[in-house]
Amino acid sequence: MKKQITILALLISLTSCYRDVDQIKKDAPEFLKYRGYKIVSYDGYEAGLISGGYTWYQVKDSSNFVYVLAIQEWRGEYHIYNQTCLNAVSNK
Numbered sequence: 001m002k003k004q005i006t007i008l009a010l011l012i013s014l015t016s017c018y019r020d021v022d023q024i025k026k027d028a029p030e031f032l033k034y035r036g037y038k039i040v041s042y043d044g045y046e047a048g049l050i051s052g053g054y055t056w057y058q059v060k061d062s063s064n065f066v067y068v069l070a071i072q073e074w075r076g077e078y079h080i081y082n083q084t085c086l087n088a089v090s091n092k
Helices: 002-014 021-034
Strands: 038-046 054-060 066-074 077-085
Touching: 021 038, 021 054, 021 066, 021 077, 038 066
Parallel strands: none
Antiparallel strands: 038 054, 054 066, 066 077
């Protein structure tokens, strides 16, 4: 029984839902600046069960469009997810 609990604890720690959050928060300013964004606000984080944590930001581009987006680390790379423009103008 102890062996099963130890194995379960090890698996949980390896798939920790928030395991990447601290590193993403550290690297996000440079990552976003390289892509032409300026951080307006840090909006928190959330868990991804398999893939680790996401961090949420509001950012502004060079045309003053404001976006909300999430950043996640996946296999050593940072990716932008759920990007939504908050002040876009419809062409309709």
